[in-house]
Amino acid sequence: MEEAGVVDSEEARFLEEYDAEAFDRPSVTVDLVILTASHYQLWALLLPRDAHPFKGAWALPGGFVGMNESLEDAAKRVLKDEAGLEEVFLEQLYTFGEPRRDPRTRVITVTYYALVDETQVVDALARKGLEPLVRLKTPWQGEAGGPVEAYEAGRQLELAFDHAEILGMAVKRIRGKVNYAPIGFQLLPPTFTLRQLQAVHETVLGQRLNKDSFRRRMLSSGELEATGEWETEVGHRPAELYRFKSLTAI
Amino acid sequence: MEEAGVVDSEEARFLEEYDAEAFDRPSVTVDLVILTASHYQLWALLLPRDAHPFKGAWALPGGFVGMNESLEDAAKRVLKDEAGLEEVFLEQLYTFGEPRRDPRTRVITVTYYALVDETQVVDALARKGLEPLVRLKTPWQGEAGGPVEAYEAGRQLELAFDHAEILGMAVKRIRGKVNYAPIGFQLLPPTFTLRQLQAVHETVLGQRLNKDSFRRRMLSSGELEATGEWETEVGHRPAELYRFKSLTAI
DNA sequence: AAAATAGTGTCTATGAGACACTATAGT
DNA sequence: ACTATAGTGTCTCATAGACACTATTTT
Numbered sequence: 001m002e003e004a005g006v007v008d009s010e011e012a013r014f015l016e017e018y019d020a021e022a023f024d025r026p027s028v029t030v031d032l033v034i035l036t037a038s039h040y041q042l043w044a045l046l047l048p049r050d051a052h053p054f055k056g057a058w059a060l061p062g063g064f065v066g067m068n069e070s071l072e073d074a075a076k077r078v079l080k081d082e083a084g085l086e087e088v089f090l091e092q093l094y095t096f097g098e099p100r101r102d103p104r105t106r107v108i109t110v111t112y113y114a115l116v117d118e119t120q121v122v123d124a125l126a127r128k129g130l131e132p133l134v135r136l137k138t139p140w141q142g143e144a145g146g147p148v149e150a151y152e153a154g155r156q157l158e159l160a161f162d163h164a165e166i167l168g169m170a171v172k173r174i175r176g177k178v179n180y181a182p183i184g185f186q187l188l189p190p191t192f193t194l195r196q197l198q199a200v201h202e203t204v205l206g207q208r209l210n211k212d213s214f215r216r217r218m219l220s221s222g223e224l225e226a227t228g229e230w231e232t233e234v235g236h237r238p239a240e241l242y243r244f245k246s247l248t249a250i
Numbered sequence: 251m252e253e254a255g256v257v258d259s260e261e262a263r264f265l266e267e268y269d270a271e272a273f274d275r276p277s278v279t280v281d282l283v284i285l286t287a288s289h290y291q292l293w294a295l296l297l298p299r300d301a302h303p304f305k306g307a308w309a310l311p312g313g314f315v316g317m318n319e320s321l322e323d324a325a326k327r328v329l330k331d332e333a334g335l336e337e338v339f340l341e342q343l344y345t346f347g348e349p350r351r352d353p354r355t356r357v358i359t360v361t362y363y364a365l366v367d368e369t370q371v372v373d374a375l376a377r378k379g380l381e382p383l384v385r386l387k388t389p390w391q392g393e394a395g396g397p398v399e400a401y402e403a404g405r406q407l408e409l410a411f412d413h414a415e416i417l418g419m420a421v422k423r424i425r426g427k428v429n430y431a432p433i434g435f436q437l438l439p440p441t442f443t444l445r446q447l448q449a450v451h452e453t454v455l456g457q458r459l460n461k462d463s464f465r466r467r468m469l470s471s472g473e474l475e476a477t478g479e480w481e482t483e484v485g486h487r488p489a490e491l492y493r494f495k496s497l498t499a500i
Numbered sequence: 501a502a503a504a505t506a507g508t509g510t511c512t513a514t515g516a517g518a519c520a521c522t523a524t525a526g527t
Numbered sequence: 528a529c530t531a532t533a534g535t536g537t538c539t540c541a542t543a544g545a546c547a548c549t550a551t552t553t554t
Contacts, residue, residue, distance in 0.1 A: 024317045025275040025276065025277050025278065026275065026278055026315065026317065027275050028275065028276055028278060028347075028358055065276065065347070065358070067274045067276065067349070067356050068349050068356075069349065070347060070348050070349060071345065071347040071358070092344060092345065094342060095321065095342065095345045095360045097278075097315070097320060097321040097360070098320050099317070099318050099319065099320060106317050106318075108278055108315070108321070108358075108360075110345045110347065110358075193506090194506085194507095195505075195506080210543070210544055210545080211506095212507095212508095212543085212544070212545075212546090213542080213543045213544060213545095215506095215507080216542080216543080217542090217543085220542095230552095232552090233552090233553080234504090234505080234552070234553080235503080235504065235505085235552070235553045235554075236503075236504040236505040236506075236551080236552055236553070237504080237505055237506045237507085237550060237551035237552050237553095238505090238506080238551075238552060239505075239506055239507085240506085240507090443533090444533085444534095445532075445533080460516070460517055460518085461533095462516080462517070462518075462519090462535095463515080463516045463517060463518095465533095465534080466515080466516080467515085467516085470515095480525095481525095482525090483525090483526080484525070484526080484531090484532080485525070485526045485527075485530085485531070485532085486524080486525055486526070486530075486531040486532040486533075487523060487524040487525045487526095487531080487532055487533045487534085488524075488525060488532090488533080489532075489533055489534085490533085490534090
């Protein structure tokens with residue numbers, strides 16, 4: 001804001017005397033919901049905790065916000081350091097701050113969600129030697145909201161802190177967003193078929209969609225561009241590959 | 251979360267030794283956008299600052315988050331203490347945390363927006379002897395987003411900190427929400443005519459709506475209930491008064 | 501040839517906009 | 528009587544769903 005530059009001598013004196021230590025202050029962290037879609041399931045990156053509290057439970061990647069670091073920069077730092085990911089879709093989700101959500105001390109966490117295509121995140125995690133992604137199960141329909149369950153190898157995982165609720169908020173958010181914003185392509189490789197795009201939408205929404213009207217809606221949205229190339233080795237008539245125009249415009 | 255109750259002796263020892271002072275911590279505040287609609291204009295409560303920084307500029311009501319207070323409780327406290335309002339629609343908006351947004355020190359602010367009907371907020375402010383509401387002007391269409399301008403008595407006001415941006419985010423949010431959620435009634439008295447409801451939608455969206463389809467859409471939404479009463483003294487055929495079903499259900 | 505999915509064309513149902521018309525208050 | 532807005536009925540147009548049909552690949 002340009003008004004911040006308006007500093008007269010009275011204001012300079014005030015700033016010098018201001019005591020930043022006058023109030024108790026909570027810790028502030030960022031936590032990340034890194035989502036991908038595959039095999040008609042949503043998956044998130046969760047890390048097993050090796051320290052108390054919630055030792056052995058699974059937690060979202062996160063970290064403290066540096067004193068001279070913006071919230072978004074902190075989220076990007078965590079995304080890179082903990083998942084090896086850069087240049088992906090990242091958006092603020094919600095801020096959670098119940099006084100007892102962390103038993104150690106007051107921690108307010110600003111959450112972000114990232115959408116990544118499966119091959120990209122699997123490659124990045126393999127380079128870091130990390131655990132595989134965790135499958136999410138959403139025990140509610142539509143945008144009702146609520147906590148989400150997480151599974152690995154068929155077994156339900158215990159989630160640390162209020163992270164089940166945070167994951168639920170992320171699913172609720174993208175379910176709302178997929179209907180009016182082109183976020184499906186964030187979960188796909190650069191070129192993709194309409195059937196792949198429909199599968200991603202169906203995965204996000206947790207329900208089947210009509211093939212005909214989905215095609216018409218996507219093609220008439222003006223967001224897609226045919227590449228003139230077709231998929232290969234698919235055991236049926238190959239579909240044309242498309243790309244998102246807004247991505248090529250960046 | 252119920253998992254928080256799982257405390258063995260090892261975890262108890264760990265919690266005792268945990269040093270909450272180990273990291274520098276930012277200040278955390280809540281700031282409130284208290285919105286109302288009247289005369290085809292959006293209005294917000296802004297308070298003139300009598301201290302540095304931004305002395306003389308106008309700021310959103312806000313306050314520090316107490317160490318044992320949830321974010322929503324802090325927002326409700328500010329709403330009551332600074333505007334005299336209780337039991338109104340209140341929802342988290344966004345968290346702003348650029349390192350230099352407050353020149354004194356690092357302040358991260360969790361913003362909330364409240365929707366209040368005009369008579370209610372005018373009465374409440376009058377009881378507190380506060381300045382009148384400030385008129386907002388949104389120099390962008392639809393949900394493009396961006397900062398908002400504020401006017402009082404025809405003169406544009408200087409806004410403190412990043413509050414023009416926060417106001418812009420609030421307008422963007424309700425523009426998106428009014429199309430799929432029944433938030434119009436939050437800005438109206440308990441009973442209202444369809445024309446009043448349309449005026450509120452038009453004010454929020456910043457554009458005129460078709461009368462016929464608006465009536466049909468509202469009546470077929472199942473959210474409205476006719477009261478059997480009609481407005482009076484209006485200089486034309488009086489309209490029936492409606493109320494929102496979801497309000498009576500609470 | 502069979503299986504599977506891609507892609508096109510057409511019919512129908514639904515909802516929004518446009519418009520015409522009647523109804524009822526205040527002035 | 529005139530003005531302004533409420534409220535109803537009908538027509539048209541755009542879009543979603545349903546369905547039928549053809550096209551093209553692998554097995």
